[in-house]
Amino acid sequence: TPALEFVQRESRLVILGGPGAGKSTLLKKVGVEAWKQSKLDKKGKQLLPVFIDLKRFSRQQEININLKEEIIKEVRICGIKTNTEKIILTFLDKGRLLILLDWLDELLQEKRIEAIDAIQNFSDEYYENSFLVSCRLAAYQSKRLGNFQDVEIAVFKESQIRETILRWFSEQDENIGNDCFQKINLPKNSSVKKLADTPLLLTLICIFYQQTGRFPINRSILYEKAIETLLEGWNASKGFLDRYESLLDNRQTEVLLETIAYDAFEEGNLFMYQRLMSRRVEETLHDMDIDLNI
Numbered sequence: 001t002p003a004l005e006f007v008q009r010e011s012r013l014v015i016l017g018g019p020g021a022g023k024s025t026l027l028k029k030v031g032v033e034a035w036k037q038s039k040l041d042k043k044g045k046q047l048l049p050v051f052i053d054l055k056r057f058s059r060q061q062e063i064n065i066n067l068k069e070e071i072i073k074e075v076r077i078c079g080i081k082t083n084t085e086k087i088i089l090t091f092l093d094k095g096r097l098l099i100l101l102d103w104l105d106e107l108l109q110e111k112r113i114e115a116i117d118a119i120q121n122f123s124d125e126y127y128e129n130s131f132l133v134s135c136r137l138a139a140y141q142s143k144r145l146g147n148f149q150d151v152e153i154a155v156f157k158e159s160q161i162r163e164t165i166l167r168w169f170s171e172q173d174e175n176i177g178n179d180c181f182q183k184i185n186l187p188k189n190s191s192v193k194k195l196a197d198t199p200l201l202l203t204l205i206c207i208f209y210q211q212t213g214r215f216p217i218n219r220s221i222l223y224e225k226a227i228e229t230l231l232e233g234w235n236a237s238k239g240f241l242d243r244y245e246s247l248l249d250n251r252q253t254e255v256l257l258e259t260i261a262y263d264a265f266e267e268g269n270l271f272m273y274q275r276l277m278s279r280r281v282e283e284t285l286h287d288m289d290i291d292l293n294i
Helices: 003-009 023-037 054-059 067-077 084-094 109-125 158-168 174-184 187-195 199-212 219-238 250-266 274-287
Strands: 012-017 048-053 097-102 130-136 149-152
Touching (some): 003 023, 048 067, 054 109, 109 130, 158 174, 199 219, 250 274
Parallel strands (some): 012 130, 012 149, 097 130
């Protein structure tokens, strides 16, 4: 079923899918369409979309999600700074909000359960509003939202794979896109074709093909090339690790980041303050015998 058509009919949904399936993109698309169309509600009400990123609560030692406060905060950030609380309470009472809650799976299990309880209580209190929650399928097992319908994002069909590839290469050369699609359908590339049914992996395949003119032989090589490409492009555009640019090659940068990421994951830290990150970078560089005084 086309996602936007389905959302028009349902007011409480949990959007499920694997990594890279397009959950966050779908929530943002729904919000944009609600704003553009003015009517994305089965009762024909004009809805105000409010997008809340739940993963930021991972930074808190004790989670206490007050959704009303978070909605008011988001609306203020978007420019409605006068009588914000009064406006939002009126919208809530009239069922005029489309509340988009993303990244539930990024919370650790205990915090995720607390977040589900907070969402449940809030959606029960303001039941006339519309709620969409995104979560990875694997993380949504132990506790679920009552009175919400669970739906899963379908994998790409053949036509969608072709359309995505052609769009990716449209600014470069349409012939390259056609060539890429034809080759990915060859029997020898069947293992690559299996990876192409989710938006993220198909994007990585396009990046790989754009850089090399061929396909990866397995998933690990695909990830390796994607990381290499992203490190080069992201570092150049964001100025990441500028202080150490002359000290590190791409492989050393990768080792640095994967070491910090592994330690953070083991400690249960999904996010890190900049000051702590800077300290971890310098400690890891010291362990790598990189002289910071050069």
